[in-house]
Amino acid sequence: MPLILASSSPYRRALLHRLGLPFSVETPDIDERPRPDESPLDLALRLAREKAAVIAARHPGALVIGSDQVAVFEGEPIGKPGSFEAARVQLRRFGGRDVLFHTALCVTDGQRRLLEQVPTECRFLALDEARIEHYLRTEQPFDTAGSAKAEQLGIALMERIRSDDPTALIGLPLIALCRMLRAFGLEPLASHPEIEP
Secondary structure, three states: OOEEEEOOOHHHHHHHHOOOOOOEEEOOOOOOOOOOOOOHHHHHHHHHHHHHHHHHHHOOOOEEEEEEEEEEEOOEEEOOOOOHHHHHHHHHHHOOOEEEEEEEEEEEOOOOEEEEEEEEEEEEOOOOHHHHHHHHHHHOOOOOHHHOOOOOHHHHHEEEEEEOOOOOOOOOOHHHHHHHHHHOOEOOOOOOOEOOO
């Protein structure tokens, strides 16, 4: 059964490589704008589901992984900053406060679908302007929700991180993914990963 990652994210691709399974990548073209009255959690779940469904429809018989992440601050979704100044504003606001990241995951073979979400709570340090500027110039995290790449120098922005899965914050919760792949008969720890049901 071919395995396809429905994502354009290099971070998700790097995470999936950790499992050592052969896979291909295809970018889904979906509308990622939130719907009226859609909660951040519901948005993350819907986007993960839609990404997987679009690619599964193109590749019958494949096992498709869709994932999305929505960050929440003071009850409102926050996006990718897109620029230095927008990232600076985000990090100023987050200082000494908690940001919640909902990472949703969907695995489907086109017939059956599994859907989960893994929350991660991050407490950001209150930083002065010099440290914020140094971080932003060093890492340029403008394509990352919350302006922090915790897998790199962004970990220095954190006072603490709470989650059941350390990979969820990076964008693909591998503990949950392994569990879901096993439910479809794909075992990451097997020398020949496809297991007969």
